[in-house]
Amino acid sequence: MNIIPAIDILGGRCVRLYQGDYERTEVFNDNPVDVAKRWVEEGATKLHLVDLDGAKAGQPVNQKTIEAIVKAVDVPVQVGGGLRNYSAVASVLALGVQQAILGTVALERPQLVSNLCQEFPDQIIVGIDARDGKVATKGWLETSEVLATDLARQMAKLKVAAIVYTDIHRDGTLKGPNIEALRELATVVNIPVIASGGVSSITDLLNLLALEPIGVDSAIVGRALYTGDISLTEANQAVGQGRWQDVPPNLGYSAFA
Numbered sequence: 001m002n003i004i005p006a007i008d009i010l011g012g013r014c015v016r017l018y019q020g021d022y023e024r025t026e027v028f029n030d031n032p033v034d035v036a037k038r039w040v041e042e043g044a045t046k047l048h049l050v051d052l053d054g055a056k057a058g059q060p061v062n063q064k065t066i067e068a069i070v071k072a073v074d075v076p077v078q079v080g081g082g083l084r085n086y087s088a089v090a091s092v093l094a095l096g097v098q099q100a101i102l103g104t105v106a107l108e109r110p111q112l113v114s115n116l117c118q119e120f121p122d123q124i125i126v127g128i129d130a131r132d133g134k135v136a137t138k139g140w141l142e143t144s145e146v147l148a149t150d151l152a153r154q155m156a157k158l159k160v161a162a163i164v165y166t167d168i169h170r171d172g173t174l175k176g177p178n179i180e181a182l183r184e185l186a187t188v189v190n191i192p193v194i195a196s197g198g199v200s201s202i203t204d205l206l207n208l209l210a211l212e213p214i215g216v217d218s219a220i221v222g223r224a225l226y227t228g229d230i231s232l233t234e235a236n237q238a239v240g241q242g243r244w245q246d247v248p249p250n251l252g253y254s255a256f257a
Contacts, residue, residue, distance in 0.1 A: 001209050001237045003232060004078075004194070005039040006222035007032050007069070009062045016223045022056065036069045039225070042232040043240075046098075047077045048164075048196075048220045054082025060092060062140060069116070070096040080127050080164070084109075089116055093123060096155040101164060104137040105129045106155055107146060114158045125194075126155045127164040133181065136168055148181070149188050156189040163189065164220065166196040176204050177219075186215045192235045196220040200229055205239045230238070 010016050010025060014032040018024040028034045036047055049069065053061035059082045060066075072078050080101030083089050089100045099122075106113055106126045117124045129136045130148040137144060152163055165185050167178040177198045186193045193216045195208050202226070208219050219239075224230040 001205065001212055001216075001234045002218040003044070003240060004046045004048045004206070004218055004220045005044050005225055005232060006048045006050065006105060006196075006220050007035055007039075008050045008052055008222065009065055009083060010082075012062065012065055016226060022052070031071050032065055036073050039232060042071045043236045044232060045075055046218075047073065048087055049079045049081075049097075051079065051081030053134070055080070056082075058082055058084055058104075060088050063091070063095065066092070066097065067095045078125060079195040080125075086112065086116065088219050089120070089124075093120060099123050099125050099161060101125045101127045102160075103129065105142060107135055107137055107151060110154060110158065113155065113160065117159045117161075121159075122161045124160050125162045125164060126151075126160045127166065127196075128152055128155075128185070129166045129168055130181065131168045149185055152185050152189050156191050156241060160191065161195055162192040162218075164194040164196050167198065176200055179207055182208070182211055182216055183214065186211060189215070191215070194219045194220060200224045201233060202230065202238050205230075205235055209239045238253070 009032050013027050014035045015025050045221055047068055051060055056094040076098035078099040078101055079092050079097045083100050083102055084105045092100050117118050128148050128151055131143045133148055135144045135146045135148055135151050152204045169182055175198050177195050182195050195216055199219055199221045225232055
């Protein structure tokens, strides 16, 4: 399982929200570029950036910061937040971003998602953020009546590259991911599902690893990395490629002697 550090950008700073609440913001670093470099140095093979200002405004806001991060690291970057029309998506991808994450428009303008998937194959991800199983939109400020599983099925048919699933009640809480909701969603689509929200420990990651056979192949980790509850290096050793279970220990002698 791939561990993807989250860098949420608000006002040009690296922050974390509690359950998506803009009024409950904690600043972790004034320089998101430094944060990105740190995670790559500790073994990140991909980064997840969220333009929180963009999500609220409905259009990209922190593009200069995003571009600076892309130029500063040598790993793929995926970006979400405020990408609600063709020009916004195209402009972000033009910065060197590997994949753009669509949220609100997936529900409101599925034809746009289809067109983007055709023009930018393998570069469009849909973020499905759910509150009590129903899709939330507009930077989590509104909740629809559409079930997350129904939207996931529709997006898979449009050939999006992957789905990022976030349980809003778990995001930023360190209470663990919603395993059952992830299992339910992964079983109704045939594309990769990226778990997001609530990961607080190596144990949570090991629990998620059990879902890898049904398509949950990555986990976005935010607050737990910033608080030190999870070490990225240890997380990769536990569930990443070449994890502890798959690599014989180097004991300095043969274990079979």
